[in-house]
Amino acid sequence: MKRTVHPIEAESYRILRRAADTAALPPHTRDVxxxxxxTTADPGWLTDLVTDEAALAAGRAALAAGAPLVTDVSMVAAGVTTYPATCLVAAPETAALARDTGLTRSAAGIRLAAxxxxxxxxxxxxxxxxxxxxLIDLATTGAIRPALVIGLPVGYVGAAESKAALRETALPHLSNRSARGGAAVAAAAVNALLYGDPLA
Structure with missing residues (x-):
């Protein structure tokens, strides 16, 4: 997707390329x-992210073809400004499922979206x-067959462990090793697949 790149963004990219050597990375990996x-002004992501070029290419192709985009929380959806996203975390039926099953609202929303x-x-x-x-449980049972899973949850309880579990699956995915993550980072990954290299 071509778009107009603001001079501030272009200059930010020139600065980050001096701070983090990304020149040898494959194109979709580099974009993400x-x-x-x-997004974070943190070059430490260069060594924290776990990427797979083929998986990212598949995700980009899926989005280019108009595939559904499903997020766990509305803040991720809000960060993807040029592509419609489904997020059921605030739906009444999600609240009911969470209450009936003991799932968190986010997990219940994923189950319904599946x-x-x-x-x-x-x-x-x-x-x-x-x-x-x-999501991993749903994929394991064959309930969903994702084009790509961007797994970048955040937190001290379960975040790093859930991402490690994702990496143990055969699902096409993007993750990171540490407990950090968050809506802005996850949305940035999607935007990278949509926009590509702003300096190209």
Whole structure:
């Protein structure tokens, strides 16, 4: 997706490329890592992210073809400004499912979204480790077949562990090793797949 790049953004990218050597990375990997560094002003993401070029290419192709984009929380959806996203965390039926099952609201929203998006969606978890665990469980049973899972939840309880569990699956995915993550980072990964290199 081509867009007008503001001079401040272009200069930010030139600065980050001096701070983090990304030149040898494959193109989609570079796009994602640079967009996350740009979003956070933290070059440490270069060594924290765990990427797979083929998985990112599949996610980009899916989005280019209009695949569903499903997020765990509304803040992730809000950060993706040029592509419609589904987020059921605030839906009344999500609250009811969470109450009846003991799931967190985020996990319940993922379970309900799976019923509507079983094949080929791009799934983005940017907040709740429980949502990522639920997504992994759904994929393990064959309830969903994602085009890409962006697993970047944040927190001291379960975040790093849920991302490690994602990396143990055969799902096409993006994750990171540490407990950090969050909605802005997850949205940045999606935007990278949508926009590509702003200096190209």
């Amino acid at each position: 890592i640079e967009r996350i560094i740009h 019923e509507e998006n079983p094949d080929g969606a791009v799934w983005v978890i940017g907040n709740a480790p429980t949502a990522l665990v639920e």
